[in-house]
Amino acid sequence: MNILFCSGEAYPYSKTGGLADVAFSLPKALNQLGHRVKIMTPFYQKIPSKPTELHHIGQSLVHMGGFSVEADYYSTVFQGVTFIFVKNDAFFNREMLYGYEDDANRFTFFNFAILEYIKLSGDYPDVIHANDWQTGMIPFFLDVRYRQVNPNFARIKTLLSIHNLEKQGSYPIETEKLFGNKNFTYIHLSRVNFLKCGIMRANAINTVSENYKNEILTRFYGFSLDGPLKSRQNDLYGILNGLDQDLYNPKHNQFLYADYDEYSFTHGKAVNKRKLLDYLNLEIDHDVPIVSFINRFATQKGIDIIMTSLEDYLKDDQFYFIVIGSGDSLYEMFFAEMQKKYPKSMFFHSGFDYELSQKVYAASDMFLLPSLFEPCGLNQMIAMRYGTLPIVRETGGLKDTVRAYDPSTGIGTGFSFKNYDNKELMETIDRALKMYHEKKRTWNELVVQAMQVKHSIIKMARQYEELYLMISND
Secondary structure (H helix, E strand, O other), X not given: OEEEEEOOOOOOOOOOOHHHHHHHHHHXXXXXXXXXXXXXXXXXXXXXXXXXXXXXXXXXXXXXXXXXXXXXXXXXXXXXXEEEEEEOHHHHOOOOOOOOXXXXXXXXXXXXXXXXXXXXXXXXXXXXXXXXXXXXXXXXXXXXXXXXXXXXXXXXXXXXXXXXXXXXXXXXXXXXXXXXXXXXXXXXXXXXXXXXXXXXXXXXXXXOOHHHHHHOOOHHHHOOOXXXXXXXXXXXXXXXXXXXXXXXXXXXXXXXOOOOOOOOHHHHHHHHHHHHHHHOOOOOOOOOOEEEEEOOEOHHHOHHHHHOOXXXXXXXXXXXXXXXXXXXXXXXXXXXXXXHHOOOOEEEEEOOOHHHHHHHHHHOOEEEEOOOOOOOOOHHHHHHHOXXXXXXXXXXXXXXXXXXXXXXXOEOOEEEEOOOOHHHHHHHHHHHHHHHHHOHHHHHHHHHHHHHOXXXXXXXXXXXXXXXXXXXXX
């Protein structure tokens, strides 16, 4: 099949979260299955612009709101996957990917530009795979502007993947002036809502875990879109994200101090731990475990309940705490203050650093992710791959991917708790610490079980393949 995968971000060129990883790994796996997949994403400021890396395809005019905006298209190939970049300096030559006052204009342009690229190139896909709100208007624009005037557009099917329902692309109703067609499907709570429009217009919708698919049909997890989702419930599917086993591999990894697998992790993780603590200028104590948190700083990630309990552990030197991430300034200030107060046991790196994160996953004993909600989450999968046991709340994809330790069977790949509650989080951390110190054999058995879990990208790709075929044959 010919698939056009559209995303507001895509590894390795742009990234704010897990969507970027999936936006590369899924097309890569689909190519391996024999499909022809291209990724379309904006040409952001940080994307390399060397002539040897990029090929200029052409340009088109995007008509929106009574004016025209020029779109330039460039292509490159990374690890066998073709990327098509949409370039417009006024919209995308900026430091951040999202979060600007004119995001409605920027991503209306991006959605139109994707369809204009298809017309320009003459390469009409079987399926356009849209992702999150940034590409949520594509099914609507396809229906109202392109299908009627060009028969090649008429056969294209659309799939919308929801990676985070909380972020919806909601803007004042005046935004509809950009579209050229008025319709109720993009209106939600008297505003234009990009994600709601995609939910109502796409041929099918999916979320990135089975449990999250069920959660978003409820009022709490639905973020006011549970009604529209229920109206499309028969076209809603759950496909668990997979993990790129080559990208995240402790056995063959240039960034680690020592490679290891499930048969050599005790030595390998010990070497990585010692050298990382030395590199970060933390006090080296082999008996103290490392707990890490690598993620966006958002309420969603459970940082509020981490904040209420962290100092109780740091002041008694119960574990090292290593944090990599950025986001909400309140959380950034908190972690910076903790590092200042406990410089021997706390380290905070602001921003994302792939190389450092690899070192931290390998050196850590536990990975903390007590999310309020979590569509899927890749970080806990990466942690398990590196033999780092996750401590998570039982929600969304965390519940689907982390098997809580059962003392009666000895089976488990981590630790979990049910309620979004500081007390339950601390009780779970305490259980993990007790096992780490007092039941080393059991701990090591859990590490082996965690490392042997394969969240297969190919399995995920085959499920998307089935979904593409199903909607194409409708």
